[in-house]
Amino acid sequence: VSANVVDVKDNYSVVVENDLINGNSNEKVNVSILCPITRIASIPRASARRENRILGGIIAGLVLSIISLTALAVFIAYRKGFMPDCRRIILHYVYLIRKKHHPRSNLVQINGSTDGNGSNGTSVNYFDGNNKEFDSTSIAINQFAGYVARMHKDGDFGFVRLFEDICEVSKSYTFPADVSQLEYNKSKNRYTNILTYDHSRVKLSSEDREGRGNYINANYVDGHQRANAYIATQGPMPNTINDFWRMIWEKDVSVLVMITNIKERGRVKCDLYWPQEGSETYGTIQVTLVSTIPYAYYVKRIFSIRCKANRKRITYERLVHQFHYTDWPDHGVPLFTLPVLSFIRRSSACNPESGGPIVVHCSAGVGRTGTYIVVDTMLKKIREQHSLNIPSFLKHIRQQRNFLVQTEEQFIFIYDVLLEAIQLLNIGYNDIELNEQNFDYIIQMLDYFDKDSNLTRLDKQFQLILSQMKTNDYPQSFGQMEENLSKNRTQAILPYNPCRVVLSTERKQSGSEYINASYMHGCHRVDEFIITQHPMMNTITDFWQMIWNTNTSIIVSLYADEKSQPDVPDFWPLPSQIMDCGSFSVCLIDERFECEYIYRDFLLQSTEEDYELRVKIVSSTYWPDACSPLKASFNLINTIRKLRLSIKSNSPIVVHDLFGGHRAATFCALYTMTEQMEVEGILNVYELAKLYHTKRPGIWRHNGDLFFLYRCAEILFRELKLPNSYNSTQTSSYHRRYLPHQYIPSQALDEPVPISSYASTSTQPTSTSSTTSAFANVAQTVMDSFSKRRQKSRSYRSQTLKKILFLNNESPL
Secondary structure (H helix, E strand, C coil), rough: CCCCEEEEEECCCEHHHHHHCCCCCECCCCCCCECCCCCCCEEEEHHHHHHHHHHHHHHHHHHHHHHHHHHHHHHHHHCCCCCCCCCCCCCEECCCCCCCCHHHHHHEECCCCCCCCCCCCCCCCCCCCCCCHHHHEEEEEEHHHHHHHHHHHHHHHHHHHHHHHHHHHHCCCCCCCHHHHHHCCCCCCCCCCCCCCCEEEEEECCCCCHHHHHHEEEEEEECEEEEEEEEECCCCCCCCHHHHHHHHHHHHCCCCECCCCCCCCCEEEECCCCCCCCEEEECCEEEEEEEEECCCEEEEEEEEEEEEECCCCCCCCCEEEEECCCCCCCCCCCCCHHHHHHHHHHHCCCCCCCCEEEEECCCCCCHHHHHHHHHHHHHHHHHHHCCEHHHHHHHCCCCCCCCCCCCCCHHHHHHHHHHHHHHHHHHHEEEHHHHHHCHHHHHHHHHHHECCCEEHHHHHHHHHHHHHCCCCCCCHHHHHHHHHCCCCCCCCCCCCCEEEECCCCCCCCCCCCCEEEECCCCCCCCCCEEEECCCCCCCCCHHHHHHHCCCCCCCEECCCCCHHHCCCCEEEEEHHHEEECCEEEEEEEEEECCCCEEEEEEEEEEECCCCCEEEEEEEEECCCCCCCCHHHHHHHHHHHHHHHHHHCCCCCEEEEHHHHHHHHHHHHHHHHHHHHHHHCCCCCHHHHHHHHHCCCCCCCHHHHHHHHHHHHHHHHHHHHHHCCCCCCCCCCCCHCCEEEEEEHCCCCCCCCHHHHHHCCCCCCCCCHHHHHHHHHHHHHHHHHHHHHHHHHHHHHHHHHHHHCCCCCCCCCH
């Protein structure tokens, strides 16, 4: 189908409001519309002729009514703060309702933009994933993991060549970008080489007769089976902030994705375009900050916006959700794929089906922006199709905005993020987040046994947690240096280099900055915790140096009969002593026993300036093993949370056990889950456990550690949401099989298990017939419920389509 032409075949016609356009077989008809589309359907030509005769008899009687309705519509539009552009509008897509397919799969393209102002220039075909030119790069989902592994070999050589091919093809694109280079628009471009193609640019309503106010450096970008699903744009500048919010208002945007920080490496990458509190007016758009929720890797803000263009200021308000990823470096990629996957899923899911395009911006609006768009589109495609064609889609959207996905690193990162999603899909999880509706079912199905793999779903999850996509995923070279080997209690648990705590000392010798300690994220911050081992005789000074450097106020000490272990000294001075640590000193000022815990208060004083730091150590014996009932595990969590709130500290909480292993990791995980539950009521145990393992490999001993987290998640849902429906004193036979001490009876509880032993050890719990039957009944009940809801939903959609599309007794879909 060529630009501005509809190919009407089979003696069918197009109905646009009250205008009937008859079509002959194989006859091309130009279609222009000066009013909104309300109905498009296919009807027989004979019926069309009868419709003409009927319409001819009633049009005269409806003329006055139409004029009145038109006047009323214009008045209402004026009252809402904008006047529609009544220039020629090109019909862009026609849904062929006669064919029995999903409506979005039958798009017929007529022109390249769905902007109400029309478009000029070259037409770009809609992407359907079936481009024969790029079939060789289409990868089946069940072969995706192997493909990614092969492409990563030899220093990512396969990815590098593939990306170079895409860049070569992109150089051949010669789409005009004349409007971006007009003299009065040049100042609106943040970067001189990032211009907007004319055929896909976003057009704002003109502010003057010459149309000079309709430019913004932004392009429409297609998504999965949806044209113009995104708007890719640059970070707003002081002279474009008003235009940016005008675009948000006019294009009915509900979700705004920001993938840059205001400043990066000392340079301004994006100007602050929202109010930090209260309301601000940008041009004719009033923006009010409703809420701000900081998470570890991103910030979610909700704005209420309304247009104040009309004189009487009578207009409606709507909400805009901003998802601001704060841990994505410019021209680079994040360290971890799972937070990005979660971020993209949550931000995309926030956009309603009937909503406008998702606005995505970084600094230039090409690199990180393009990465987000490709990943989100491919995630949607995974749900419906069994293969992915990433190069083909990237070549397509580069025809809509130049340089999308700017670097090799970003291109490779797309595959790694999608691999995380596909790996979960392969073990039966499209999404593994727990919420109030699905938590019981997901936890129960952890015991589902797969005869082919001889593993339960819990086993499969644990294997994925320990899996490594690349051999260099976990560099731990600092902990393996010869001068640092004596500072590790075990070589099985070493910090991941990018997440390790780096000491700042006056000593200049090699290795003086090393300590076996790792930053761990919580609900709100990336460095909310530090997990470390119990200090050794030769690392006590390093331990206190870490406390001093990080300004830590709370230390959580978890141990189980550590005094029986060799080299487990008290790392604090006696009440009558002062410990000299060079630039500061440490003294014990109070020691007491309250309830189940021992509290010790310390004073750290600088020897060089007038500064002191108060530190509190809370010690618990045999946590969480001695906690009964299970919900008692949260007593320590709540104690530390209250303590932190009372001292108003935002510094990291240092948590240590003997090896800096599963006890400390479990504490941090439960603390994080508790806060996540309060903030949003959603938990992702798998993501949390895998990220912790990635940052500190070896902290999880076996799948019993993972199941303990799921059991605690169940407590949170039942106790916080359903307080009367759970009896925590009861333990089923299923739960007893997963108690941690039954997995490795020959080893000490705190002894870490080398990573190499995970691959050769698989636990297969024996299921009793009663338990299997109980889970089968639960699963059947849930599936029956899902089936009823699907049938009800399909019935409702069918009735709605019949009401809207039924014409001349011809059945719609």
